[in-house]
Amino acid sequence: MDTEKSILEVSDLKVELENRVILENVNFSLNKGEVMAIVGPNGAGKSTLFRALLGLIPYSGTIKWSNEMRIGYVPQKMALERDLPLTVREFLKLKSENYKSVLKEVGIHEHILDHSLGVISGGELQRVLIAWALLGNPNVLLFDEPTAGIDVSGEETIYHLLQKLHDSHELTVLIISHDMNVVTQYTNNILCLDKQMICFGETSEMLHTQKYFQHLHEH
């Protein structure tokens, strides 16, 4: 691994759950500060890849993070009950007492701190989860469909926020996304999955050369 630049190298990654192959033949590497989109249809193994990268599930092959890696993880969405008795403030305090330091940066207004996590809007919850991830002072962020369940205007703001955070924290970012406009606008690399790796390369190059990706783009 070129330790100067590289932050992640994945080779021959294979994930099997209950004797069923969920994902295989995944090979890619990522440099510090790059933004990579992971695209593919439902059930393609995108979230499984994240879970393997986070060390949450068993896998074979190699996942090699650089030594200085600190991951922040923003899960897809959480099934929260509306009357969950847990305020935004209490949730963030589970991670750090110093939670106020990131509020402004992610655009969380203080007045929602005492609202229950179950009643805030999808966009607000997404910001709270991003704040949660930032509290660990990460240099790598994993976003699982950052805009699932958020309306279009909210979606754009979340991506602007991601862009801003990427620039200000020099973050390496991995995003699972279905939105091809966003993928082409914000990312350097694209990894296409469909139970195995279909393609991997620079965004600009992939847009023109990969049939699979064009197929996704058209849909």
Added chain:
Amino acid sequence: MNIDLLPIITGIFVGAAAGYIGSFMVLRRMALVGDALSHVALPGVALAFVYSFNPFIGAFVALFIGILIIWLIESKTTLPTESLVGLMFTFALAVGLLITPEEEIFHALIGDIANVTLVDTAITVVLSILVVVVMQMIYRKFVLSTVSSDLARSSGMSVSGVNFVFLLLVAIIVALGIKVVGTLLMGALVIIPAIAARNMTTSLSGYARLSSLIGFASMLAGILIAEWFALPAGPIVVLASSAVFGLSFLFRKS
């Protein structure tokens, strides 16, 4: 009126601790687990009656074996916890009913707070405090793994370890509460204060504290009323906390 303090002290400690632990059980949708686990204790209580040792010890050992089996099966299979508890509960109830001496079955099922000894009270006070303290120690991990198991595990927390400690705390509280309200009604001590508190609060700290307070107050009121009217305390305690639950609708959070 001559009031015996031992049942009251025993009752309020177990009531407050059961309310506190119950709030976390309801948070994790484990309310019926507490109810069912209390029945798992019955064979242990029955053996204590047969061989004349403290029913708390019998109950706790039976519960410990029960949760160990549930936890092991849970780790090895994808069967839902509730269904495993359902199996354990009916199995244990069947065994318990067969071996409990006939003259003791009533006390085993609805409790016998009037006859607590000083040793019972001392065990209850110490263990109730211990349960609350340990819960506060695992609070952060427990709440986070309840909200999102992936977030907890990606933060390096052992979800399985926390779950086991929590089940152990539940087992202790259930074993203590059985003396007061019996195996049939124990579920009420953990469920009702929590759902009443949930009606009235939005924050977790407020919810857990209020649940504990409701557990404490309904236990105190229930024991005193039962003593006054010479009725068994267990059912009256459950009616008292049910009344608080009814009243909680008047103070619903907005």
